[in-house]
Amino acid sequence: MLDQAKANVQRPERFVTRFAPSPTGLLHLGNAFSALTAFDAACAAKGRFLLRIEDLDASRCRPDYEAAIQKDLTWLGLAWDEAPLRQSQRSAAYTEALQSLQSRGLLYRCFKTRKDMAAAMTNAPHGFPAPFWGGPIPPALESELLSQGAPFAWRLSLERCRALLGPAFGELRFFEAGQGPNGETGWIAAQPESQGDIALARKDIGFSYHLAACLDDAQSGVTHVIRGCDLHAAAHVHRLLQALMGWPAPVYVSHRLILGPEGQRLAKRDKAETLQHLRQTGLTPNDIRARLGLG
Ligand code: GLU
Numbered sequence: 434m435l436d437q438a439k440a441n442v443q444r445p446e447r448f449v450t451r452f453a454p455s456p457t458g459l460l461h462l463g464n465a466f467s468a469l470t471a472f473d474a475a476c477a478a479k480g481r482f483l484l485r486i487e488d489l490d491a492s493r494c495r496p497d498y499e500a501a502i503q504k505d506l507t508w509l510g511l512a513w514d515e516a517p518l519r520q521s522q523r524s525a526a527y528t529e530a531l532q533s534l535q536s537r538g539l540l541y542r543c544f545k546t547r548k549d550m551a552a553a554m555t556n557a558p559h560g561f562p563a564p565f566w567g568g569p570i571p572p573a574l575e576s577e578l579l580s581q582g583a584p585f586a587w588r589l590s591l592e593r594c595r596a597l598l599g600p601a602f603g604e605l606r607f608f609e610a611g612q613g614p615n616g617e618t619g620w621i622a623a624q625p626e627s628q629g630d631i632a633l634a635r636k637d638i639g640f641s642y643h644l645a646a647c648l649d650d651a652q653s654g655v656t657h658v659i660r661g662c663d664l665h666a667a668a669h670v671h672r673l674l675q676a677l678m679g680w681p682a683p684v685y686v687s688h689r690l691i692l693g694p695e696g697q698r699l700a701k702r703d704k705a706e707t708l709q710h711l712r713q714t715g716l717t718p719n720d721i722r723a724r725l726g727l728g
Contacts (some may be wrong), residue, residue, distance in 0.1 A: 449483065457490070457495075459501055608684050623670075668685045
């Protein structure tokens with residue numbers, strides 16, 4: 434009888450969301466808005482709230498920032514339902530996904546440097562920053578560069594993805610329950626072309642945000658990706674990765690960005706808007722909520 438009652442209460446898919454900070458600095462008001470929005474949504478849906486530490490960039494991430502982030506979130510009144518997932522400890526899972534794409538011929542090595550890419554963008558017709566469409570280079574040149582130890586990125590070839598998926602490539606959609614920066618909302622046709630052949634791993638830096646975030650969201654059972662609208666565009670290519678890997682597509686909930694006093698985007702280096710500083714000036718978590726319009 435009890436089981437029957439429980440079965441009626443439990444929804445087939447329980448709401449799961451997450452906050453995924455990069456420990457490259459202290460949390461600011463914009464990060465607090467993201468974390469609180471996701472946490473409140475999980476509470477309202479009687480779902481789960483997860484914390485993921487996006488610490489792939491070893492040159493910029495620091496354990497003391499991670500500790501400070503957890504302290505700030507706890508101070509704000511947030512609690513997470515599982516031990517935080519640390520991306521730096523998930524190389525095996527990312528490698529497996531990368532190999533799966535590689536074995537289907539969907540990746541190619543790109544030896545272009547950041548400087549090459551910047552020049553390609555400047556020279557693009559009408560000054561429009563064209564997405565990258567480099568494509569594979571001739572095998573002989575590739576072998577030569579490899580033998581010289583030149584660094585490279587593994588890029589996802591949209592041309593090969595299109596060939597593999599056929600008409601399904603053009604039919605990919607995702608649901609935006611919030612709003613993109615230009616008011617994009619509802620069902621949206623995925624246009625991975627808008628992002629070009631994205632890099633999924635870099636020989637010198639490691640796995641890319643796109644691969645790691647998509648895989649982690651899928652494996653953690655995230656049903657709602659709640660984050661700033663500056664990342665709305667990433668969903669176009671994340672939807673493609675989900676289709677290629679057979680991962681479920683979450684609902685995207687892009688929210689407005691919190692701007693600084695001069696209307697600027699907040700950055701972790703703007704000390705004045707960090708939670709740590711605001712706490713030291715005597716503000717309470719409720720003051721922070723009020724300031725963010727989260728009453
Ligand atoms: N780590 C990203 C950031 O701090 C968030 C990525 C995401 O929520 O998907 O901006």
